[in-house]
Amino acid sequence: MHDTATTFLELGAVLFVLGVLGHLASRVAISPIPLYLLAGLAFGHGGVIPLGASEEFIEIGAEIGVILLLLTLGLEYTAEELLHGLRRQAPAGALDLTLNALPGVVAALVLGWGPLAAVVMGGVTAISSSGIIAKVLGDLGRLGNRETPVVLSVLVLEDLAMAVYLPVLTAMLAHHTVARGSLTVAVALGALVLVLYIALKHSEKVTLLVYSARSDRNDEVLLLRSLGLTLFVAGVAQRMQVSAAVGAFLVGIALSGPVAEGAREVLTPLRDLFAAVFFVFFGLQTDPVDIPPALLTASLLAIAGVITKVATGWWAARRAGIATMGRFRAGAALVARGEFSIVIAGLAVAAGVNPRLGPLAACYVLLMAVLGPLAARFVEPIVRTVRNWWRSRRPPEAMTPRDA
Amino acid sequence: MDLEETPLPGIGLRHDFSTRSGRRLGVVSRHDGRRDLVIYDAEDPDASRESITLTPEEGDVLSELLGAPHIVQRLADISRAFAGLVGEQIEIAAGSPYADRLLAATQARTRTGASIVAVVRDHQVLASPRPDFRFRAGDIVVVVGTPENTAAVGRLLRDG
Numbered sequence: 001m002h003d004t005a006t007t008f009l010e011l012g013a014v015l016f017v018l019g020v021l022g023h024l025a026s027r028v029a030i031s032p033i034p035l036y037l038l039a040g041l042a043f044g045h046g047g048v049i050p051l052g053a054s055e056e057f058i059e060i061g062a063e064i065g066v067i068l069l070l071l072t073l074g075l076e077y078t079a080e081e082l083l084h085g086l087r088r089q090a091p092a093g094a095l096d097l098t099l100n101a102l103p104g105v106v107a108a109l110v111l112g113w114g115p116l117a118a119v120v121m122g123g124v125t126a127i128s129s130s131g132i133i134a135k136v137l138g139d140l141g142r143l144g145n146r147e148t149p150v151v152l153s154v155l156v157l158e159d160l161a162m163a164v165y166l167p168v169l170t171a172m173l174a175h176h177t178v179a180r181g182s183l184t185v186a187v188a189l190g191a192l193v194l195v196l197y198i199a200l201k202h203s204e205k206v207t208l209l210v211y212s213a214r215s216d217r218n219d220e221v222l223l224l225r226s227l228g229l230t231l232f233v234a235g236v237a238q239r240m241q242v243s244a245a246v247g248a249f250l251v252g253i254a255l256s257g258p259v260a261e262g263a264r265e266v267l268t269p270l271r272d273l274f275a276a277v278f279f280v281f282f283g284l285q286t287d288p289v290d291i292p293p294a295l296l297t298a299s300l301l302a303i304a305g306v307i308t309k310v311a312t313g314w315w316a317a318r319r320a321g322i323a324t325m326g327r328f329r330a331g332a333a334l335v336a337r338g339e340f341s342i343v344i345a346g347l348a349v350a351a352g353v354n355p356r357l358g359p360l361a362a363c364y365v366l367l368m369a370v371l372g373p374l375a376a377r378f379v380e381p382i383v384r385t386v387r388n389w390w391r392s393r394r395p396p397e398a399m400t401p402r403d404a
Numbered sequence: 405m406d407l408e409e410t411p412l413p414g415i416g417l418r419h420d421f422s423t424r425s426g427r428r429l430g431v432v433s434r435h436d437g438r439r440d441l442v443i444y445d446a447e448d449p450d451a452s453r454e455s456i457t458l459t460p461e462e463g464d465v466l467s468e469l470l471g472a473p474h475i476v477q478r479l480a481d482i483s484r485a486f487a488g489l490v491g492e493q494i495e496i497a498a499g500s501p502y503a504d505r506l507l508a509a510t511q512a513r514t515r516t517g518a519s520i521v522a523v524v525r526d527h528q529v530l531a532s533p534r535p536d537f538r539f540r541a542g543d544i545v546v547v548v549g550t551p552e553n554t555a556a557v558g559r560l561l562r563d564g
Contacts (some may be wrong), residue, residue, distance in 0.1 A: 081413040134414065141455030143432045144442030146417060149410050156413045261435050326450035 003053070005186055010054040014043065018276050029139065030373055031132045033338045034366045036276050040283015041291065041362070051284070051403040058281050063280030066346065067234050067248040068271040073130065074252015077156055079199035085156035092150070092316035093157030096334075099312055101126040103304035107297060113354045116172060122347040123165055124361050125305055129338030129369065130155045136373045137333060147317045147330040154316055154325045154334060162340065163192050163249055169344065170243035173351035194251040206254045210263065223266040226255070245343065257383070273320050275339065282342050282362065290359035296400045298363035305368060306375065326384060332379035336372020341365050420444070439463040452522035492544060494561055498541040501564035508535035516556035518549025536542075 017039055018032075025032035039244055044049050049059070077085075086093075104121030108114070113121075133155065166190030171181040198206060210225040230251045237247025254262060313331030322330065345361030348354075410418045412432065415491040420430030420442070428444035430452070445453040456468060496503050502510055512520055523530045523537065524544040530537075539545075547557045 076414040081411065083415060084411065141440075141452060143412065143415060143440050144420070144430045144444070144449040144452040144455055145436075149412055149418070152413045152415065265436070322450050323448065325448055329451070385538070 004241060005139075006053040007057065010051050011057065011179065014039070014051070014054065014058075014275075014280060015273075018280065022276075024123075030041075031129075031135070031336070031338060031369045032276075032322060033129075033132070033279055033342075033369045036279035037283045037342075037362055037366055040280035040284075041286060041288045043280065044078065044284035055284070058277055058284065061274050061277035061283035062346075064231075065243070065271075065274035065276075065281075066245050066343055068267065069278070069343060070245040071230050071252045072264060072267060072271050073159060073340075074249040074269075075255060075260045076130065077159060077253070078204075078256045078260070079196050079253055080105050080154060080325055082160050082196070083200070085153040085158060087148070089153040089157060089316065092312070092319060093161070095315060096154050096158065096309075096312040097126050097161055099308045100305065103301050103308060107178075107301055107360075111297070111356075113357065117354050117357055118346070119172060120344060120353060120357060121360075123169065123344040124341040124364060125301060125308075125337070127158050127162065127337065127340040127344070128155060128309065128334050129336045129340065129372065130159070131334040132233075132338050132369060132372055133333055133376075136336065136376045140376060142329070142333070145326065145329065147313075147320070147322045147326040147333075149188075150317045150320045150322065151330050151333045155314065163246065164189065166246045166249070166344075166347075167242050169347060170241065170246070173347060173353070174241060184241050187240060188246055191237075191242070191246075191250060195254050199254045199256060203254070207257065207259045210259060218260075219266050222259075222262050223270075226251075226267065227270070243347070245347075246298040278346070279339075279342065282346055282358070286358050286362050290356065291363055294356065294359040294363045298360055298367055301314045301360075301364050302367040302371060305337065305364075306335050306371060310340040310375075325380065328379050328383045329376070332375040335368065335375045337365055337368035341368070408485040420524075438462075441466070454558065477522075486552060489548060490551050490554055491521075491548050492558065494545045494547060494554075494558045495543055496539050496543045496545065496561060500539075500561055502539050502543065502561055503541040505539060507533055507537040507539065510560060512547075512557050512560060515551050516549070516560060518547045518553035518557045520545055520557070521548050 016034060021035040021039055022032045025035050030154050043049050043400070044055070101122035102125075104125030105118045105125070107125075108118035108121040133151065137148060142148055168185050171184040171188075174181075174184075209229055230248050234244035234247040237250075238244040252260075277325060310328065310331030313329075314327040314336045317327040317330035341361060342365055345358060345365075348361075349358040405421055407419055407421045410420075412418055416432060416434040418430055418432045420428060422428050427446065428449060430442035430444065432440035432442060432455075434440070435500040439458045439462075441454075441456045444454045445451045459506060473558070474486075507520065510520075512518065520533060521531070522545075522555070523533050523539075524546065525540065545557075545561065547554045
């Protein structure tokens with residue numbers, strides 16, 4: 001048992017450093033996630049500053065961080081939006097997941113890590129970061145753009161895919177027998193269908209669990225009840241071996257309306273705290289000496305990841321009747337990967353899939369969380385330059401009047 | 405005018421339309437109450453050239469500025485439609501027999517024919533007060549009826 005003073009000293013130092021890094025990130029307008037990961041690498045085993053006393057707390061905090069990340073993801077979209085997205089953009093979602101899971105799957109197989117690692121890496125490369133993307137679209141003033149609904153509905157479908165993927169992955173990671181594994185998956189999918197049904201038809205009853213409309217809004221009550229309910233359901237889900245994260249996600253979907261908005265408001269600061277702890281924890285688990293060997297693979301994956309996401313966005317936007325520039329904007333907006341890639345990799349690292357998977361995922365997210373916002377910001381000048389260069393190469397007599 | 409409505413999952417709702425002068429305008433209504441006023445690019449109709457984020461208060465002020473003549477027009481229409489009716493504001497004076505008594509005790513509608521539709525207290529409008537509403541000195545009672553009826557309510561609240 002370590003003494004309380006050391007724990008406070010270490011935790012205080014870690015959180016303060018994260019605060020400084022977050023400030024730095026917002027000053028240069030990038031996502032703080034890569035900086036948090038780097039901080040995690042710098043601390044702990046093999047890092048510059050070893051942490052002893054607070055590791056226990058950071059570990060639990062990281063688990064809560066995952067739950068809160070998934071809860072707020074579920075709160076972000078209503079059940080109607082999920083089903084609407086499924087009806088309208090199903091082909092785009094299918095293309096998105098196949099095209100973007102492919103590089104990860106191929107990389108894992110080529111490296112000889114086996115099929116389980118392939119499933120994990122597919123998830124890591126496929127899921128965009130809805131947090132980073134929503135922030136970037138807002139910052140760039142693109143919420144009103146006509147390609148933005150396309151981008152958002154692709155994100156909605158990734159969300160829905162996560163609800164199916166996470167329980168399947170959890171079952172596979174737990175080394176169940178086929179029969180036991182399919183049972184857990186069936187339970188999780190049954191729960192998903194049930195929750196979607198409840199959220200669509202009886203949302204107000206679930207809502208009563210965390211908030212009664214007759215009393216005035218009370219942030220304290222709302223916070224304690226929604227957090228309590230989520231942790232409880234997450235615990236039940238974990239006990240049933242369905243993954244705590246999925247339980248939290250389902251609670252998020254079931255809550256809707258003004259309560260969801262209120263819960264999101266009161267939970268966001270808490271989520272920011274524990275999610276930061278989670279990123280640090282992931283960095284802590286990774287030995288910095290493992291990073292350089294992973295850089296080459298991660299860079300190749302990053303190049304593939306940019307191309308596949310741009311292709312997805314381009315195709316989905318074209319389907320919606322968006323012009324060329326808008327198609328590239330949609331594609332570039334989707335590039336960012338972040339929190340959910342780390343959540344997936346974190347599950348695999350905890351299950352001990354492959355010691356090289358953690359560093360590769362960390363490296364990949366470091367690159368993609370930085371590249372994503374940059375791609376969104378600079379896609380227009382890049383496309384314009386390439387287009388002008390392309391036109392200037394053509395002899396003038398070949399020019400049609402429209403081009404002139 | 406063709407107003408288009410597009411859901412933005414996780415963010416809110418977007419409305420947009422083309423003006424007669426050929427420009428496209430939109431408003432993004434976010435779940436958290438903020439509004440984005442969007443002016444589309446004339447060259448690239450998919451992109452917004454300007455996007456201005458407004459707090460709920462700023463949004464209210466803007467809509468009031470844009471909608472104010474409209475509301476005045478509407479009020480004028482209403483009074484034209486109900487010709488002969490007037491709205492009167494009557495203060496409950498400190499010595500009024502109805503200060504600290506229930507609205508029901510005035511029997512205003514039975515005795516005068518006019519209706520009490522609202523009470524203004526501390527700069528707040530309490531619409532449709534119920535019979536168990538208790539008057540306080542300083543309340544301003546909003547009465548609707550013919551000029552004779554509303555005058556009768558004024559006498560009633562002053563003298564009993």
